[in-house]
Amino acid sequence: MSTLNQEIEKHIKKLVHPLKDEHELREVLKTKLTKKELKLLKAWAEMIPTNEIQTTLSLDEERYGKLSAKLIKKLNQEKIKQVLCI
Numbered sequence: 001m002s003t004l005n006q007e008i009e010k011h012i013k014k015l016v017h018p019l020k021d022e023h024e025l026r027e028v029l030k031t032k033l034t035k036k037e038l039k040l041l042k043a044w045a046e047m048i049p050t051n052e053i054q055t056t057l058s059l060d061e062e063r064y065g066k067l068s069a070k071l072i073k074k075l076n077q078e079k080i081k082q083v084l085c086i
Contacts, residue, residue: 004029007045008084011072017085028083037071 004026005019019025029038036057043053054064074080 004042004045007041008075011075012081013076015081019084020086025084032080032083033074036067037074040067040071
């Protein structure tokens with residue numbers, strides 16, 4: 001099982017500083033992401049299959065794709081990267 005930190009590192013293109021610890025990350029992410037985006041990120045970290053995630057979050061394939069793209073784009077914004085890092 002991957003951790004939230006590993007999952008975030010996987011999606012961020014350029015990370016200059018190390019990420020905060022898992023507890024601090026969760027607190028920051030609660031304020032920066034929507035509830036669905038946070039649930040999606042946690043599901044990725046827990047390696048839940050895509051079809052299960054779609055069912056749990058009530059998303060069709062298109063909406064899942066859009067939410068995933070939006071989440072990854074958010075994680076790569078400089079403002080958010082700054083608060084995620086030490």
